[in-house]
Amino acid sequence: MNLTCIYDFKLPALNGSTLDLSAYRGKPVLVVNTASKCGFTPQYEGLQALWTQFQKAGLVVVGVPSNDFGQQEPGTSEEISSFCQINYGVTFPMAARSPVKGPDAIPLFKWLDSELGFLARPRWNFFKYLTNRQGMPVAWFSSLTPPTSGRVRHAVEKALKS
Numbered sequence: 001m002n003l004t005c006i007y008d009f010k011l012p013a014l015n016g017s018t019l020d021l022s023a024y025r026g027k028p029v030l031v032v033n034t035a036s037k038c039g040f041t042p043q044y045e046g047l048q049a050l051w052t053q054f055q056k057a058g059l060v061v062v063g064v065p066s067n068d069f070g071q072q073e074p075g076t077s078e079e080i081s082s083f084c085q086i087n088y089g090v091t092f093p094m095a096a097r098s099p100v101k102g103p104d105a106i107p108l109f110k111w112l113d114s115e116l117g118f119l120a121r122p123r124w125n126f127f128k129y130l131t132n133r134q135g136m137p138v139a140w141f142s143s144l145t146p147p148t149s150g151r152v153r154h155a156v157e158k159a160l161k162s
Helices: 043-054 077-088 107-116 150-161
Strands: 010-012 018-020 029-034 060-065 128-131 137-141
Touching (some): 043 060, 043 077, 043 150, 137 150
Parallel strands (some): 029 060
């Protein structure tokens, strides 16, 4: 199967079901590799704020918990879900914990790597990847860029207009 856009991917969902990204066809998607025990974990608050602000306009935020960096996401799906809801009120879609780097990376992150190149590879938790309404990557942001930053908001607004 030739995977040509973000809508071609299915992820195991945090709640045990399947997160079929084709359900978001025509919407910009912000994919973020997350972790519960990281210095960047408070970015969940900003991700939820983006989701709340731009959901009606069409933005979809998808969290992908990963234990790849510093073993900072050791929890079970139930623990991750509970942590996100209790501490940050997360309501955006969340995938099950998945590898996002190296040969074991899930297909979505291998595709992002092939589309965006070496510099965009996640080097820590909370790397962010934005696709346009056609499902193609248009921007990426490192862990150091908060989801509520002007750079991210501008890219989201531009993707919503595309």
